[in-house]
Amino acid sequence: LAHKKTDNPASGVYIVYCPNEVDLLSFRALRFMQQADVVFYSESVNPLIVDLTRRDAHRIVIAEDEPLTTLIEHANNKRVVWLKTKPLDAHANENHTRAVE
Secondary structure, three states: OOOOOOOOOOOEEEEEEOOOOHHHOOHHHHHHHHHOOEEEEOOOOOHHHHOOOOOOOEEEEOOOOOOHHHHHOOOOOOEEEEEEOOOOOOOOOOOOEEEEO
16 A cells, blocks of 8 residues: 655555454564554554554554544654454545555
8 A cells, every 4th residue: 555645754654454362463563653653543452462652652552443533633754553353345445545454
């Protein structure tokens, strides 16, 4: 997926698909989670995975089916990570996100 263009090349919305077990999380996903400025997650995400996100990141609980546009508003020169347990619609806002597995 294309990355949203901003002044900060690392900024944008990154979607991390979370497994049920912490030890199944990829190193790549963990790297994005630890670089996040803002972390969105639903109550269905394992709390142990949420604990692995950057300690000073702003953490926000949202519904699993929240529209992506809600998150894009927070991406102004920030790295936003959305922890999801279900895949995002393949055609939804593909110009603004990167999926990380």
